[in-house]
Amino acid sequence: MRRKGWSQRRCNVPRANPALLIVEDDSGLQQQLKWCFSDDYQVLLAENRERGLELVDLHEPPIVLLDLGLPPDAANASEGLRALEQILVRAPETKVIVITGNEAREHALEAVGTGAYDYYQKPVDPDLLQLIVERAYRLHELQMERRRLVQSPENPLEGVIATSPQMLRACRLVERVASSDATVLLLGESGTGKELLAQAVHRLSGRKNRRMVAINCASIPENLLESELFGFEKGAFTGATRQTIGKIEYADGGTLFLDEIGDLPLSLQAKLLRFLQERVIERLGARGEIPVDVRVVCATNQDLHAMMRAGDFREDLYYRLSEISVEVPSLRDRDGDAALLAHAFLRRYAERDKRPLRGFSADALAAIRGYSWPGNVRELENVIRRAVIMADGAEVTAADLGLDVDMEEVEPLKLREVRDRAERRTVSRALGLANGNLVRASELLGVSRPTLYSLLNKYGLRNARWGEPDSPVEARQ
Ligand SMILES: Nc1ncnc2c1ncn2[C@@H]1O[C@H](COP(=O)(O)OP(=O)(O)OP(=O)(O)O)[C@@H](O)[C@H]1O
Ligand SMILES: [Mg+2]
Incomplete structure (x- = not known):
């Protein structure tokens, strides 16, 4: 085996000695491969599936060369395919290159279908194999880099995945206001991540070591919601067998998250407003008031302005709640x-x-x-x-x-396709506006008639009909 060609490419591998696992039962081939790769990689050797998996767990090698014909089933590929599946479950980013005997192409294809990066047939040609390994390693590096970027600290907020300027704007706002005690109102469609942002507000605030108490105003019947929020004394109503602390009081020192605030019944809106103004609560059936220090965050997918216009949401409460309002964009x-x-x-x-x-x-x-x-x-x-x-x-x-x-x-990403689509749409529109008159259409488009003809041909619009059912474009020049 020649090493010459290999060392020329070696300098292209960016990092010192990444791990490369060789799972191969033929000790001769094992040594041959080790010799080939040991300059560039930290070569790990395993002669069977179990040992291979141990080494995967221990080293998480970016690349595995896997012989499909492993004992006890060396003539078949079942042990190798099992190894492949198990490696990918443990380390899904690993690039597994399977090596098969000459006669076993269908096994190789099965392996690729299972998730192998590539396959290679014996006898081994070191130059070619080196090339495949190097390419796999580069791809692995790129994927790792992308993962690092996605998880990097400059990414929005813990647990929030976003890259769009629209969502990053909302995240920045949350970040900025979190440390204040301002009441935050999160507005957005269902499933946009309002609760996730509410948690971020709490986590980034000085109250993070205290409780965040959430209550969903939509899921609790009106008659129970009041006692849920404010608590009650023993004997306050039938069934009130013992004193119970409400959610607001329970959140003392921390954050109170009022989810689906748009569903808060009007009667309770007045009570909540009073709490927000006075910062004291009165348990049902109690005489005294209890001061409570909470930061309030609320969320809704309802249009509160429309509700205010309809008289279903108190305007004064809205202004109290929306000291800071954050619009969470739809996906x-x-x-x-x-x-x-x-x-x-x-x-x-x-x-x-x-x-x-x-x-x-x-x-x-x-x-x-x-x-x-x-x-x-x-x-x-x-x-x-x-x-x-x-x-x-x-x-x-x-x-x-x-x-x-x-x-x-679906809007394409390739610029050329985007341009073609826009061009076709615009030509169609001009033809429509010109009611099929090509002279008029070419004027609207600011192109010569021959150019318009060639566009009609290009986009198959020559026989399109505009407006009137039986007046093809060509018939109306
Ligand atoms: N940017 C994001 N990154 C990661 N996961 C997200 C993101 N946004 C939302 N999710 C996830 O989507 C699901 C819905 O989010 P969440 O419950 O916060 O939405 P919501 O706006 O409160 O919805 P609803 O109005 O229906 O209550 C959750 O499992 C949440 O973890
Ligand atoms: Mg929610």
């Missing part, structure tokens, strides 16, 4: 967040369900981009959780996601 209005969140959820659920999934197919990513996500992040999370269970290949496909998307409508 469809966040540029690029859907794909970022989808990747994060895929990682989370593939790890949890131990599914060796590599990522999304291109059509899946296009569907994620094109879908309107009426249920926002919650819907996206559920869709990915389900797709992780449904997917039977190495990647999640558009079919696994099961989204109702017209793929024709």
Whole structure:
């Protein structure tokens, strides 16, 4: 085996000695491979599946060279394929390159379907194998780098995944106001992450070591909500067998999160307003007032202005609650967040369900981009959780996601496609406005007639009909 060609490329491997695991039962080949790679990698050797898995757990090697024909089933690939699955469950980012005998191509394809990065057939050609390994290593590095970026501290708020300017703006606002005691009102559609931001407000505030007490105003019947909020004395009403502290009092020193504040009945709105003004509460059936020091954060997906106009929400309460209001954008209005969140959820659920999934197919990513996500992040999370269970290949496909998307409508990313689409749309519009008159249309578009002709040909619009059912474009010049 020649080492010459290898050392020339060695300098391209950026870091000193990343781990490379070789799982191979043929000790001759093992040594040969070790010799080939030991200049560039910290080579780890295993002769069977169990030892291989031990080394994966210990070293998390970015690259594994895996012989599919392992004992006790060396003539078949079952032991090797099992090893592959288990490696990917433990270390999904690992690039596994499977090595097979010449006759076993279908096993190699099965391995790639299971999530192997690539395959290679014996006899080993060191130059070629080195190339495959190096490329796999680079890809691994890139993926790690992206992961580091996604998790880096300059990222929004702990637990909040976002890259869009729209969501980052909301996160910055939360960050800025968290340390004050101002009341924060979070406004946004269902599933946009209002509760997540409420938790961030608490965590970033001076009250973080005290309680955050949440109460959902929509899920508690009106007659119980008052005692839930304010507490009651023994004997205050039938069934009040002992003194009970309400949520507001329970949150003393910490944060009170009033979720779905738009659902607070009018009668309680007056009581809450009084508390916000006086900062004292009176338990039901009690005589004295108790001072309570809480920071209030509330959230709703309702249009409070419309409710105020309809007389369903008190204006004075609104102004008390919205000292700072944060608009949480809906997912469809966040540029690029859907794909970022989808990747994060895929990682989370593939790890949890131990599914060796590599990522999304291109059509899946296009569907994620094109879908309107009426249920926002919650819907996206559920869709990915389900797709992780449904997917039977190495990647999640558009079919696994099961989204109702017209793929024709999905805005492409390739600039050329974007331009073509815009051009086609504009030409169509001009033809419509000109009622099919090509002279007029070319004037509207500011192009010559021959240019318009070539555009009509390019986009298959020559026989399009505009307005009147039986008057093709060509017939109306
Ligand atoms: N930016 C985000 N990054 C990570 N997870 C998110 C993000 N936004 C929301 N989630 C997750 O989506 C789910 C819904 O979020 P959350 O409960 O905070 O939404 P909400 O706005 O309070 O919804 P609702 O109005 O229906 O109560 C949660 O599981 C939450 O962890
Ligand atoms: Mg909520």
